[in-house]
Amino acid sequence: MEHSTTTLKTQLGRFKFHCFSWGEHEEDNVLVLENDQFTDVPLVRVQSACYSAEIFGSLDCDCHAQLSESQRLIGEDGGYLIYMLCDGRGAGLLNKVRGMALGEKEGLDTSDAYRKLGLPQDPRDYARVAEIIKYFDLDRIHLLTNNPRKIEGLESAGITVERVPLEISSTDESRSYLETKANKMGHLLSEFMK
Template identity: 55%
Template sequence: MSRPARAGSEVSVDKADSASCRIETVYGVSQLTVFSFGPNEQDNILCLSVPTEESRPLVRIQSACYTGEIFRSLDCDCHEQLDESMRRIHAGGGYFIYMLADGRGAGLLTKVRGLALGDNEGLDTYDAYVRLGVEPDPRKYARVLSVLQHIGLSKIELLTNNPRKIEALRDSGISVDRAPLQIDPTPASAQYLEAKRTKFGHLLDSSLIRGDIEGK
């Protein structure tokens, strides 16, 4: 399958430009750091940090979903995952790491083409990418790993349902404990979550999802 072209190839924080500032949000106060690995926005990694004394701090790694996080699309759980992660990290400390990589790294244009296939042909997000000749989840975590190493994190509690993220971090030598992040499905998001569970291998409670699908 083809992979979307990605500008910028540097993966080391030592090669990245960075800037930090204090930021106050509805969740509380944190430190925002931008790591810029190239000339385009998708080459940036954002890190929100909240002080913590935990030896295994809470970490969330999330990639952008403009339709869900900005426009509040109902057919995914991305905004709700962001909201829950930010609440938990600001409550107890930790790190929220944000990849500007919409469409699971395939880009917004590919994502919207996939959504159109869902509208017109009923394809789920996995099968739509296959139809487009794109790897269903082309995200790479080398830059995220470089940021974690720069922060000095060798063991973390990772907010995720995605075993690929856990595997990527563990393969780099980081000790990972998983903290589940399942969002209650809605009739609009249940089929998307079922595709995540059955085709992407996400660690989700099938009984919750199936109930919403059957209730549609």
């Protein structure tokens, strides 16, 4: 693993900006915003890229809002925003767009579209994230997440995780996507819990 650090000034705070690299491809890099002004146990957000929302402002998911809220909280309270360059929940950008197109054409939700394409719903692996957390000498974190798989992935690496909910209220555009995450993918979203 290679690593380089600089400083990043943002609208939501000043951070140490790290790039951890395991290879030559873009997805082999993991970015980290660090605010080391925390006491005891830091907030940590593990965010996967969602270029359609984070770059182009797509309204059909909560990804941009989760990223902004996480950065705001970490900017205020200290901690680490760990950004994985793996769009489509790790399936890749091309497969994500294929799934979106299939959903649009056949009226499928993201879970069923991935299934029809022969893709796992969430192939992300958190081994590199765990390696980064250990790089910062952390063995206990407060994890901003609604996804039990992230908790399990980090706990299996020996990290003690306390979940901090990061729920964004649905809109007319995002309701279907968030409902799918809750009902078919097990995300802990109180708005859709029965």
